[in-house]
Amino acid sequence: MASSSSSSPHKKHDVFISFRGEDTRANFTSFLHAALCKNHIETYIDYRIKKGEEVWEELEKAIKASALFLVVFSENYASSTWCLNELVEIMKCKKNDEDNVVVIPVFYRIEPSHVRKHTGSYQTALAKQKKQGKDMIQRWKNALFEVANLSGFDSSTYRTENDLIEDIIKVVSQNLNQKYTNELRCLFIPDENYSSIESLLKNDSSEVRTIGIWGMGGIGKTTLAATIFQKVSSIYEGSCFLENVTEESKRHGLSYTYNRLFSKLLGEDHGIDTTKVISSIVMKRLKRMKAFIVLDDVRTLELLENLIGVGHDCLGAGSRVIVTTRDKHVLTGGGIDEIHQVKEMNSQNSMRLFSLNAFKKILPNEGYEQISNNVVSYAKGNPLALKVLGSFLRTKSKREWDSAINKLKEIPNAEIQKILG
Template structure:
């Protein structure tokens, strides 16, 4: 049996058998034009709302330039879901079930709803239910007109129905964040405007999905583990805090990004707060608090006077919102206390995911649900190494032994495999063997030393450019770095940057900023610091405030 889902435009297929479960990654890149034929699929009881609410909603969506599938061609005339209807659901970004008074009287509507929810689980289809003149609890618990309708269907259809599937579908759709319309409490046109705004915002924010990885091998099974942890408390209205822990470079942030992309559409507001350790050290907790408030509430600029004010505003403004908050690379308890102090800061159904190298930190914050990030198995590690070392080219049999040796020394750590593979790209078997001799001197799992082998292979000027960037320019725009350093390196800057990218020592983000893993940053700073550990004035680069102050006080800058 196959179970599939999509992460970062790559398809993960779960293959289930009696003996084992395997996750296969098909590196098929799906373009938007291939993936979606429609923006919105409308699921509704025609006799209830076609000439009224659903008709108005369809027109408003169409007038906003949103491509809608609505069954005006009699595809619902039979008793079963036609292939055309199923394909329309599969190829839609969003499904809007309009749950009206007589909706549950239609076995066809219920079958269609079951297909929609199956697509939501498999492909991340966003489901936005509209509870139209029906209390959500009646849908969830099959009460009122819904209970009566299902009882009639049960008598009429006898053995031919899927009653349990329908009940499960109604319970599940009631758990999705949507819209509730009650007579006398709101104008219909106002609700239509809200729905159109939500749909338009979702479609336009598609490009805000996070880049997961260039080659996300081995992620599928771990994403599935997190999904199981989330599903275990799916019907729990409380806030779910989950910790992902493991050593540096093992892929915690990558996993968190994949999960974020998969579930972010289910929340009223989301925020992926990356590099908490680094950003809190540089800018303080109130800076991080303002980012959360800005992203979740959709406000452009929030100025906080203090961390205490930030805590107060987060608690007051988010306690009724269903939010997704991911706190990446947390290393101190005070960071959690200032950003997600307790579960009652957020609304029912919210999820907070924390990545950290420190499992004890999770325990001290009473995070009971945790997942240990596992290293890549040998098969996946080999795939990643081949991808980095040979790109999509042919791998000759003569490389088999050296590939196996590198996989052994990298110990399944993605960052190490990525850097080693990039360093050995285009090299002969003899050059691989020479590099392996260097790796053999390094104790297992000592990633920083493994990374230093790549640094040692750089030319002298490339080493200098790397140390300048690692110590002083992380997060800067590429053009800013080139402008600041061109006086030192003339017209060679672009070449040197290219070499550093090829060796996976730095990366360029979607907004043209220079980024790299904090282990690579630590390595660069350690190397620079070793040039003169006790006399900072003799170093070329100063980044610590205390070192800068000491040098200025002592007037000890060397020539």
């Protein structure tokens, strides 16, 4: 269940288990790990007994690449400096990324207050670590206190360990489903797409710069542009996001589009008529303004030249204009300064998006894995296609799935083909 990066970085591992090997390696932790794997939850666990610098470097990377942490507190957890250092690193990650990192304590045959208040075996273990120095011991104590105060599980309240593990799996799944559902709402914007546009915007040029985003329909151009707009528009003196520019211009006329553009930038309606010269007062105001503009779904060179021409002539130094289109030639012909092609979703994120729409969870139901792979392959990493296919198949039986997939291969679904075309 590993995920790729995005603007809100996705994690390689769903779960990282921190545990004291001598206490739980041969029993509880092994059973927990097996249950997580059975539920298709990508879990990092280190069973190695021998530790060293290379192992620690690997663990640090794994911790930073994990979305959720299960910390199994047991009788001798605090006697391991290795476990304590892991815990400090885990809490460091949580503090650096509060919204995306979840830490869940599991008190296995240990009184939670011993961990929280550093009493019992935890007091004894920490007392033996004096040679590590006061600062280090305090960091360990702080981490123990912070994690022990988080919502978690106490094994003493369960009749069997199997019941405990079942509840842990439920909570982990709920957390991951919520996390990945939120990320999927952004269609898993691949990191290379986001980073590329962001770097282009950071160009220190005082000139008015134009950036083109192109790709097939449904690939996520508008979502990418909207995400960038939401993040950076506030640092500009004026901003405007115009969706469906081509459709709106056809329906209401170019004057309407101009009026929306300048009214949003200036915060007032100027009733601009494109058959006349824009008033010198409006022109002067715009010329002094550092603006950020997104023109979404521009399909013709003529429309682009009309809109971008006005932008270059009227906007102030340092302004940026993003244009989205399906046709790269619109951008090259229109003299756009920088052009970026939106990359399709990778196979893992494609499966997640499809599953969310088909099964209401981030992985296929048991028995649907192969047929889901076939659908994901057909959609070619297109987010909108994956959503349409998932929603279409959601209420169908497995037999109906087989029939629908075969029909798609023989007689392509018009809506999907329109998206992918």
